[in-house]
Amino acid sequence: MSDSAEVLTTRSSGSQPARDGAHKAPSRADRPGRARADWRQRLEILILAGPAIIVFLTFVIFPVFMAAYYGFFKWKGFGVPTNFVGLQNYITIFTDQNFLDALKHNAFIVVLSLIMQGPAAIAFALLLNQNIRGRSVIRVLIFVPYVISEVIVGTGWGLMLQYQGAVNTLLSNMGLGALKGDWIADPNIAIWTLMVIISWKYIGFAVILMLAGIQGIPDELYEAAAIDGASYWQIQRWITLPLLGPTIRVWAFLSVIGSMQLFDLVYIIWGQYVASTAGTSTMATYMVREGRLAGNYGYGNAVGVAIFVISLVIALTYQRFVLRRDTDGALTGDSGKKHK
Amino acid sequence: MQRKVKGSALVALGASVALVLTGCSGAPAAPATSSGPVTMTFWHNSTTGDGLQYWKDTVAAFEKANPNVTINIQAIQNEDMDGKLQTALNSGDGPTIFMARGGGKLADVVAADKVMDITSQISSDVKTSYGDAIFSAFTVDGKIYGMPTSVLPGGIYYSKDLFKQAGITSTPTTFDELNADITKLKAAGITAIALGGKDAWPAAHWYYFFALRDCSKDAMNTAAAKKDFSDPCWTKAGEDLKAFSSTSPFNTGFLTTSAQQGAGSSAGMLANHKAAMELMGAWDPGVIASLTPDTKALPDLGWFAFPAVSGGSGDPSAMMGGSDGFACAKNAPAACVQFLNFIASKANQEGYAKAFQTLPASRDAQSGVTDPALKDVLTAYNKASYVMLWLDTMYGQNVGNALNGGVVNMLAGKGSPADIVTAVKTAAAKG
Numbered sequence: 001m002s003d004s005a006e007v008l009t010t011r012s013s014g015s016q017p018a019r020d021g022a023h024k025a026p027s028r029a030d031r032p033g034r035a036r037a038d039w040r041q042r043l044e045i046l047i048l049a050g051p052a053i054i055v056f057l058t059f060v061i062f063p064v065f066m067a068a069y070y071g072f073f074k075w076k077g078f079g080v081p082t083n084f085v086g087l088q089n090y091i092t093i094f095t096d097q098n099f100l101d102a103l104k105h106n107a108f109i110v111v112l113s114l115i116m117q118g119p120a121a122i123a124f125a126l127l128l129n130q131n132i133r134g135r136s137v138i139r140v141l142i143f144v145p146y147v148i149s150e151v152i153v154g155t156g157w158g159l160m161l162q163y164q165g166a167v168n169t170l171l172s173n174m175g176l177g178a179l180k181g182d183w184i185a186d187p188n189i190a191i192w193t194l195m196v197i198i199s200w201k202y203i204g205f206a207v208i209l210m211l212a213g214i215q216g217i218p219d220e221l222y223e224a225a226a227i228d229g230a231s232y233w234q235i236q237r238w239i240t241l242p243l244l245g246p247t248i249r250v251w252a253f254l255s256v257i258g259s260m261q262l263f264d265l266v267y268i269i270w271g272q273y274v275a276s277t278a279g280t281s282t283m284a285t286y287m288v289r290e291g292r293l294a295g296n297y298g299y300g301n302a303v304g305v306a307i308f309v310i311s312l313v314i315a316l317t318y319q320r321f322v323l324r325r326d327t328d329g330a331l332t333g334d335s336g337k338k339h340k
Numbered sequence: 341m342q343r344k345v346k347g348s349a350l351v352a353l354g355a356s357v358a359l360v361l362t363g364c365s366g367a368p369a370a371p372a373t374s375s376g377p378v379t380m381t382f383w384h385n386s387t388t389g390d391g392l393q394y395w396k397d398t399v400a401a402f403e404k405a406n407p408n409v410t411i412n413i414q415a416i417q418n419e420d421m422d423g424k425l426q427t428a429l430n431s432g433d434g435p436t437i438f439m440a441r442g443g444g445k446l447a448d449v450v451a452a453d454k455v456m457d458i459t460s461q462i463s464s465d466v467k468t469s470y471g472d473a474i475f476s477a478f479t480v481d482g483k484i485y486g487m488p489t490s491v492l493p494g495g496i497y498y499s500k501d502l503f504k505q506a507g508i509t510s511t512p513t514t515f516d517e518l519n520a521d522i523t524k525l526k527a528a529g530i531t532a533i534a535l536g537g538k539d540a541w542p543a544a545h546w547y548y549f550f551a552l553r554d555c556s557k558d559a560m561n562t563a564a565a566k567k568d569f570s571d572p573c574w575t576k577a578g579e580d581l582k583a584f585s586s587t588s589p590f591n592t593g594f595l596t597t598s599a600q601q602g603a604g605s606s607a608g609m610l611a612n613h614k615a616a617m618e619l620m621g622a623w624d625p626g627v628i629a630s631l632t633p634d635t636k637a638l639p640d641l642g643w644f645a646f647p648a649v650s651g652g653s654g655d656p657s658a659m660m661g662g663s664d665g666f667a668c669a670k671n672a673p674a675a676c677v678q679f680l681n682f683i684a685s686k687a688n689q690e691g692y693a694k695a696f697q698t699l700p701a702s703r704d705a706q707s708g709v710t711d712p713a714l715k716d717v718l719t720a721y722n723k724a725s726y727v728m729l730w731l732d733t734m735y736g737q738n739v740g741n742a743l744n745g746g747v748v749n750m751l752a753g754k755g756s757p758a759d760i761v762t763a764v765k766t767a768a769a770k771g
Contacts, residue, residue, distance in 0.1 A: 077430050078452025079430075079453070158596070162596050182596075184593075185593055185596045271538040272419070272540060272744075273744050274540070274595050274596060277595065277748050278595070290770060292423050293423065
């Protein structure tokens with residue numbers, strides 16, 4: 001208790017001297033002042049947090065509960081749902097091969113994203129941390145795809161990768177006609193095409209994170225290692241990588257969440273129906289197809305709840321077992337002290 | 341400390357809710373009176389070219405004749421229309437006048453009580469010039485809910501020049517002849533059939549047409565009424581399509597080809613002589629025209645009916661098609677039906693047919709059709725023993741969705757004909 005009180009006092013750093021005084025020597029004379037301060041504080045919280053809380057409750061929490069409610073009905077989306085079917089929708093979801101396929105694709109994308117983007121991003125970050133010519137240009141070029149909207153990326157790649165598209169034309173003009181493929185429609189390569197596009201699109205974000213992480217590592221450590229005679233690779237292995245750990249873990253978390261929710265790229269490139277045939281459907285595209293396009297809004301809501309629960313379990317597990325050591329100091333004052 | 345924060349958060353919440361509520365109640369809803377100014381919203385699906393202009397002009401003409409009426413037009417891309425419309429109607433903030441395609445899709449809207457019964461309000465002039473049959477697609481339980489603007493029977497559109505180039509002298513009437521023609525086209529280095537598989541419904545149309553030839557009229561109507569697809573003709577239609585697609589008649593990469601967007605789409609391939617045929621509805625000449633290099637009608641465009649299938653129980657003269665039309669929201673003002681009667685007049689129907697290069701619903705206006713391909717369609721349409729609705733329209737969104745997916749899967753080699761029927765049955769469990 002005293003620990004956290006100390007933390008609080010240091011954090012408020014003298015901006016409220018009256019309050020500090022009250023803490024040290026409570027007396028009747030200070031009461032009115034303290035009450036006014038409390039009231040002011042409440043007003044401040046009300047004004048600053050109120051709108052955000054309203055928006056959060058209205059557009060995040062409320063829809064989650066509504067989805068859970070609609071998920072128990074067969075409902076065409078008109079009026080109030082009346083046809084209660086209990087858990088039937090959920091049983092249908094987990095026995096529908098199309099959903100299980102989509103889940104499998106999501107898992108594939110999660111794992112492949114980590115494997116493909118992680119090491120490449122760290123390598124790029126190390127490279128861009130050197131004093132090389134044109135460094136800022138390369139940084140911009142790597143980050144540009146991340147800034148472009150998904151719809152534009154999807155439309156562009158979708159057009160280029162069609163059988164009669166630019167990629168195949170380029171290949172045959174280069175005399176590599178044998179390599180031509182139906183990049184989007186062939187179920188054997190479609191998901192790899194998707195992985196390449198995803199990596200191209202999102203690696204900039206990972207690189208920027210890693211760069212920031214590397215630049216946060218104190219120079220003294222490198223100097224000390226250099227004096228001790230460590231080689232460049234030894235320094236990266238024993239200093240950069242371990243100290244980059246928190247950044248890598250946060251990036252991996254964001255990447256996993258993004259992969260679970262992947263929708264726009266797939267929907268734009270493969271359209272409303274071909275994704276599941278080509279083997280690139282995700283849980284989100286399944287939800288739109290079976291819920292919105294089919295007009296089965298009750299079922300669609302149930303799919304939404306299933307996706308929510310799956311994502312939540314993964315996120316909480318990751319928080320509990322991986323992110324915990326990074327967030328320990330930040331979120332829990334007492335144990336944070338101990339680590340220091 | 342913890343409790344205090346919670347308390348103030350609640351206060352904040354309460355205060356903000358109060359603010360929001362008073363904000364809402366401050367704006368009174370505009371009363372809708374018949375004499376005062378009337379504002380209506382109007383959703384259609386023509387986002388480009390003459391069609392877009394036609395609706396602008398027609399609405400302007402209507403507003404001029406009825407000065408107290410204002411109509412806000414919103415053009416919505418065709419592939420987005422059904423989903424957006426459903427969301428909007430359900431939110432209670434839907435359009436006053438909206439596009440309707442009849443059949444099961446309309447029946448869903450009727451069941452939800454979102455659309456106006458216009459049976460008694462259709463003007464006698466319109467009734468005479470339209471005839472009764474055309475309204476059947478928009479009739480649910482004996483009541484009419486929509487005003488058709490076009491008849492859109494389907495069939496195969498083809499390039500006469502490319503057929504000539506391949507040495508084909510007459511259009512095929514049976515599948516054996518069609519297969520022979522495809523072989524000739526391929527030998528001449530021409531892509532035989534363009535297919536917009538990315539949008540799925542063009543692929544599903546191939547299945548529908550095989551079903552039209554394989555299934556009797558009764559079998560199709562039973563399926564519509566009871567959602568019962570157990571008649572073996574449904575599987576036979578799938579087998580016929582599979583056998584046909586195994587000869588690779590479609591353009592390479594048809595699964596990722598869209599139907600109507602850009603020169604690379606199936607309609608665009610026809611418009612640029614990159615493919616010889618396409619199975620489509622009567623809107624196709626208009627779509628193709630918008631995609632030719634000079635955006636004018638394709639001069640050598642021809643049409644023939646879907647060929648007969650051996651061993652099928654369907655009548656070879658039967659046609660399949662839809663009707664585009666418009667409906668009024670449940671609580672629409674009287675001006676809404678006035679507008680529907682207005683667009684159904686002979687002059688406006690002729691304008692419609694010209695702008696969209698399609699067949700008007702009004703029989704009076706049909707005499708004005710000059711496009712040779714459309715004339716052929718019209719002749720076949722008037723001779724047809726019966727006309728079925730597009731199956732996805734007739735059987736509703738849910739079954740249509742399942743058919744779309746099932747057919748695309750089969751064409752990609754991932755499913756069997758029986759899987760299509762299974763997919764339709766599974767769909768019943770979801771809605």
